[in-house]
Amino acid sequence: MPLSHIVFLAVIQGLTEFLPISSSAHLVLPSALLGWPDQGLAFDVAVHVGTLLAVLFYFRRDFTLLAIGWLRQVRGGRSSYHARLAWMLAVGTLPAVVAGLLLNDLVEQHLRSMLVIGVATLGFGLLLGYADRVRTERRTTRALTWRDVLIIGGAQALALVPGTSRSGITMTAGLMLGLRRRAAARFSFYLSVPLIIAAGSYKTLGLVKLGGQAPWLDIGFGVVLSALSAYLCIHLFLNLISRVGMLPFVLYRLALGAVLIGVYFQL
DSSP states (O other), X not given: OOHHHHHHHHHHHHHHTTSTTOHHHHHXXXXXXXXXXXXXXXXXXXXXXXXXXXXXXXXXXXXXHHHHHHHHHHTTOOOOHHHHHHHHHHHHHHHHHHHHXXXXXXXXXXXXXHHHHHHHHHHHHHHHHHHHHHOOOOBOGGGOOHHHHHHHHHHHHGGGSTTSOHHHHHHHHHHHTTBOHHHHHHHHHHHHHHXXXXXXXXXXXXXHHHOSOOOHHHHHHHHHXXXXXXXXXXXXXXXXXXXXXXXXXXXXXXXXXXXXHHHHHHO
């Protein structure tokens, strides 16, 4: 793969995995407008590994506490906030995993068109704007209930539709449930970890079945670039979100969705 393709695709994946702007909407444009070939399964695995490393390293203290709290409870110790949150992340991931197993083929065959991605980018962008406008910002992650987690997890399952944005829809649900902007973003980032692991593992199995020689140089660049861009994205987003809100991302999504739809009808 040309170096320019590697850099663009890895950086875009690293940024759009966590910003509420949809990775599908960005990754479809190079192939449609520039005729770029598919990056391949090995590169998909690489950028997933990169984004996973970024979020784990950025929240390393949080995930250490989650693991310790969960292990203590499993071994018979008292429950704690961190143990409860660890269980919530597991439960919140289940709807997306089940939906992925049941509907993946349907999505791949019928929902990968630029029109679907464009409409989803617009529609869910407007929903994100509405959620940010009516937010109450009265709750933190410590106030999450099991009902809240199931709602956010169910929303995450909607991200199977290309153009939805996994981070965007989970933040939308969090804001509508009264979470503060920063809390909604942090829980969305936490929730990404088990799902990225599940998606990466699934893609890795597919890669193993295909066999053959992997493009290790491409993979290495993909891991490093996606990890760096994802780490920077998380840091900047969490520092800015309380001040700028979701409006810049909503406007960006509306413009991007309009471009995608316009390109579709010109093809």
